[in-house]
Amino acid sequence: MKGVKGFQKGHKHSEETKKKISAANNRQVKFNCDYCGKESADKLSSFNKKKRHFCCRSCYTEYRKHKLEFQEHNAYKGVRKVGESKQVYHRKYYKNNPINIARLKAARYQREKNAExxxxxxxxxxxxxxxxxxxxxxxxxxxxxxxxxxxxxxxxxxxxxxxxxxxxxxxxxxxxxxxxxxxxxxx
Ligand SMILES: [Zn+2]
Ligand SMILES: [Zn+2]
Known part of the structure; x- marks a missing residue:
């Protein structure tokens, strides 16, 4: 291809390279379940994404129920300190989570704009x-x-x-x- 620069454009991997790439992506990683200890395996790509590893869904559920510190739950949004007023707590949350707040505001603005x-x-x-x-x-x-x-x-x-x-x-x-x-x- 004339005038094409860079690696991506017009480049095709050979069959051999394709196989190598898919093998690398699908490589299984062995690990022991963080809850029951049973040996299990997962794809490398998804293994790397996770902090903890479980052999099955129910092990994850049990782990979350009984062992996971509640601060680490996804729904956890922080706890008010004793004596801290809601106002102070929210002001802090606002300051520490500007992205969440911006998203909420943008959604509200969008709704108001679309409202009849x-x-x-x-x-x-x-x-x-x-x-x-x-x-x-x-x-x-x-x-x-x-x-x-x-x-x-x-x-x-x-x-x-x-x-x-x-x-x-x-x-x-x-x-x-x-x-x-x-x-x-x-x-
Ligand atoms: Zn397990
Ligand atoms: Zn009222």
Whole structure:
């Protein structure tokens, strides 16, 4: 091939080389199961990816249940220290996990962008006034956040009819459940 530079373009491995490569990729590594100790084997490529090695799925399940420190579980997100407020904990988490937070924010932005409708700041003020500036669930006089009655993630709109004022506490308790009744939707 004229003008082609580099190794990849137009290059073909010989049959022999292909065999060598696939043999290397498929080479079995022998190991002892980290839970029951039974000897087992795995492909080199997948062996290298894993931190621990098990002969079967149930050994992994048992290991995770009984032996794995809970800090190492995938669901582990850290533990609040005694006396540390949630606010401080979250601030730290925010700082230490900017990527997770950025991903969450981006997903939310995307949902809001795709949601049907929109509302103005004035409409939001009116809704708060209609609720006497109190949380729609606990009726307490707290700082109010916008809550989508039918969550955007479940196809709710961003029209003001689908928004109710909730305090932070109730908002996080509600999460993505549908609580409250949206006022009549537009025709
Ligand atoms: Zn085992
Ligand atoms: Zn509340």
């Amino acid at each position: 409708g929109s509302h103005t700041e004035k409409e939001w003020q009116l809704v708060k006034e209609r609720h006497n500036n109190k949380c729609a669930m606990c009726k307490e006089d707290k700082f109010l956040t916008k809550d989508h009655i039918i969550p955007l993630s479940k196809g709710g709109s961003d029209y003001i009819e689908n928004i109710q004022p909730l305090c932070r506490n109730c908002n996080s308790k509600k999460h993505d459940k549908i609580l409250g009744t949206p006022t009549l939707t537009r025709g």
